[in-house]
Amino acid sequence: xxxxxLSLFLAKTVKLIINILNIGSGFTWPGHVAxxxxxxxxxxxxxxxxxxxxxxxxTNGKTTTTKxxxxxxxxxxxxxxxxxxxxxxxxxIVSEILLSMDMFGNHNSDxxxxxxxxxxxxxxxxxxxxxxxxxxxxxRDQLDRYGETDLILDGxxxxxxxxxxxxxxxxxxxxSYFDGVVKDFKGEIIRFDDNLTNLKNTKLVxxxxxxxxxxxxxxxxLVGVEEGDAxxxxxxxxxxxxxxxxxxxxGKRFQLFLAKNPASFNNNLESxxxxxxxxxxxxxxxxDDIPDGRDVSxxxxxxxxLLEKAFYNKEVFVSGSRYLDMGVRLNYANIKILPENLxxxxxxxxxxxxTRENLLNIVVLPNYSAMLNVxxxxxxxxxx
Amino acid sequence: MKLVIGYFYxxxxxxxxxxxxxxILKYRAEKRGIEVEVVEVSTTTDISLLQPKEIxxxxxxxxxxxxxxxxxxxxxxxxxxFLKNYIEAGGVGLxxxxxxxxxxxxxxxxxxxxxxGLKIFDLYTISFGNKKPxxxxxxxxxxxxxxRHEPTFSHLNSIGGxxxxxxxxxxxxxxxxxxxxxxxxxxxxxxxxxxxxxGCIYKNVIGSYLHGPILARxxxxxxxxxxxxxxxxxxxxxxxxxxxxxxxxSLKL
Numbered sequence: 259x260x261x262x263x264l265s266l267f268l269a270k271t272v273k274l275i276i277n278i279l280n281i282g283s284g285f286t287w288p289g290h291v292a293x294x295x296x297x298x299x300x301x302x303x304x305x306x307x308x309x310x311x312x313x314x315x316x317t318n319g320k321t322t323t324t325k326x327x328x329x330x331x332x333x334x335x336x337x338x339x340x341x342x343x344x345x346x347x348x349x350x351i352v353s354e355i356l357l358s359m360d361m362f363g364n365h366n367s368d369x370x371x372x373x374x375x376x377x378x379x380x381x382x383x384x385x386x387x388x389x390x391x392x393x394x395x396x397x398r399d400q401l402d403r404y405g406e407t408d409l410i411l412d413g414x415x416x417x418x419x420x421x422x423x424x425x426x427x428x429x430x431x432x433x434s435y436f437d438g439v440v441k442d443f444k445g446e447i448i449r450f451d452d453n454l455t456n457l458k459n460t461k462l463v464x465x466x467x468x469x470x471x472x473x474x475x476x477x478x479x480l481v482g483v484e485e486g487d488a489x490x491x492x493x494x495x496x497x498x499x500x501x502x503x504x505x506x507x508x509g510k511r512f513q514l515f516l517a518k519n520p521a522s523f524n525n526n527l528e529s530x531x532x533x534x535x536x537x538x539x540x541x542x543x544x545x546d547d548i549p550d551g552r553d554v555s556x557x558x559x560x561x562x563x564l565l566e567k568a569f570y571n572k573e574v575f576v577s578g579s580r581y582l583d584m585g586v587r588l589n590y591a592n593i594k595i596l597p598e599n600l601x602x603x604x605x606x607x608x609x610x611x612x613t614r615e616n617l618l619n620i621v622v623l624p625n626y627s628a629m630l631n632v633x634x635x636x637x638x639x640x641x642x
Numbered sequence: 643m644k645l646v647i648g649y650f651y652x653x654x655x656x657x658x659x660x661x662x663x664x665x666i667l668k669y670r671a672e673k674r675g676i677e678v679e680v681v682e683v684s685t686t687t688d689i690s691l692l693q694p695k696e697i698x699x700x701x702x703x704x705x706x707x708x709x710x711x712x713x714x715x716x717x718x719x720x721x722x723x724f725l726k727n728y729i730e731a732g733g734v735g736l737x738x739x740x741x742x743x744x745x746x747x748x749x750x751x752x753x754x755x756x757x758x759g760l761k762i763f764d765l766y767t768i769s770f771g772n773k774k775p776x777x778x779x780x781x782x783x784x785x786x787x788x789x790r791h792e793p794t795f796s797h798l799n800s801i802g803g804x805x806x807x808x809x810x811x812x813x814x815x816x817x818x819x820x821x822x823x824x825x826x827x828x829x830x831x832x833x834x835x836x837x838x839x840x841g842c843i844y845k846n847v848i849g850s851y852l853h854g855p856i857l858a859r860x861x862x863x864x865x866x867x868x869x870x871x872x873x874x875x876x877x878x879x880x881x882x883x884x885x886x887x888x889x890x891x892s893l894k895l
Binding site: 401402407408587 | 662706779780810855858883884888
């Protein structure tokens with residue numbers, strides 16, 4: 259037990275130091291320190307929850323689905339811990355739980371809801387036996403860091419086979435690659451699809467979000483929420499940061515849609531085309547920082563015809579460390595960009611956008627670090 | 643004048659953005675008023691219905707390891723003769739990453755399995771599995787001197803002799819004594835991260851590890867391939883300001 263108390267003490271001290279020195283969000287460090295002295299910390303029974311733990315994994319939609327589920331559960335009166343900063347590796351989850359505890363290792367939450375990095379799911383399942391596991395999708399993302407999708411699916415098959423039937427699985431029933439993932443799983447499986455009924459009760463757009471919502475509603479019913487209550491709560495849901503989030507800046511509406519890989523980029527283009535998003539101008543931001551992957555070749559796997567149609571008749575702006583790569587890519591999809599709308603610096607482009615009086619609704623399509631940067635520019639603060 | 647691109651296995655080799663090369667070739671030729679047709683060739687294509695002379699540019703990309711097995715069998719059983727005849731007759735081609743490896747003598751997997759190649763390039767590839775790290779990162783290299791001074795290339799070249807791109811490969815490729823490297827590595831791993839070579843060039847066919855895709859930031863190479871395919875030496879101008887700036891910026895990545 260002393261290891262738990264020492265971990266708690268160190269985690270809280272580290273967090274305090276980070277807060278005092280104001281060195282970044284630093285949300286993974288408390289968990290990192292705790293895991294160093296107590297690697298099995300998640301197996302400690304103080305890390306349990308009366309209603310268990312729900313894990314959400316996949317390439318796209320983790321943050322939105324986790325936030326949706328948390329919203330539904332809180333609406334029905336449950337006290338929920340979730341990794342709201344998006345720190346979705348082992349250390350981030352440990353941080354989140356530890357920092358919610360008092361000095362005696364007690365937390366007063368009913369349930370834990372955590373998004374899990376798709377590559378880290380096998381490792382995390384060695385420590386957590388979830389009540390519900392939500393598997394959203396797997397598509398190409400950061401080949402230079404994660405490798406090919408077959409490797410991830412293979413890892414998932416192995417760890418899913420080891421789950422006990424007490425875990426219930428929720429997964430995308432429209433994706434055949436999940437057949438292989440669950441072939442050795444003995445428990446209950448619930449399959450969601452892109453039925454739009456629930457989506458229409460929210461402010462979210464797109465078929466991909468219909469799937470996220472349906473997954474979250476199913477998950478909530480498996481931990482005891484009435485389906486009617488879950489549906490009722492949806493109209494009050496606000497988008498997660500950078501995932502359809504709306505920010506008003508100097509009288510203009512900027513709506514941010516994370517576009518970090520071909521699948522999420524295409525999803526956003528489809529939403530632009532189906533008219534569910536107000537849009538006069540598009541601002542694409544492409545960085546190649548470590549969290550984004552250094553390789554930007556993926557922008558050519560974004561559907562060129564979809565790009566051309568979605569950007570038709572809209573003024574286009576491009577920034578980010580790889581703005582020229584994006585500019586060239588858009589050019590090859592027959593999209594014209596004024597030279598003055600191109601800059602490495604996000605601030606230059608923001609200034610430029612603000613000189614355009616006829617542009618009221620700007621859709622921002624940034625990849626990961628770009629989204630954090632633009633968001634900070636527009637809101638004047640970091641996440642949360 | 644018509645550019646007919648034989649695009650091999652687009653349904654299997656579509657993971658690393660290499661499809662962009664075909665988009666770029668098509669765009670650049672059409673901007674010059676040249677008609678373009680893309681002929682997709684895959685496992686279900688009966689190649690005997692296609693004459694090598696009907697195609698004047700062959701492209702084949704890289705892909706996930708798992709899907710390469712199905713495609714590999716078809717390549718070796720059904721498409722080998724066509725490609726050999728096409729290349730030996732001076733046909734123009736670009737082969738990236740996985741397909742570049744398959745044009746060599748063999749590919750030896752980490753478990754010892756040997757996959758026979760088309761034996762067009764004098765080279766072989768070895769995967770060391772977990773014993774050696776994958777070759778991943780930005781690449782800058784200098785085109786070999788003969789290619790740099792090749793009349794069509796030097797006429798179209800507005801950048802210099804450098805090529806830029808991104809590599810991500812587990813296999814290490816070693817050139818034989820008749821294998822001419824496409825380029826010399828300035829930054830990155832290239833063929834094997836030992837001898838500073840990158841890619842291979844044989845007759846009018848180029849093999850390379852560069853993604854990006856390779857033609858995005860190397861418009862001189864794109865125009866060279868189109869010109870060679872059509873047997874012309876000059877084109878109308880095209881606005882390459884952004885691509886050239888992207889190339890220059892990439893030299894510093």
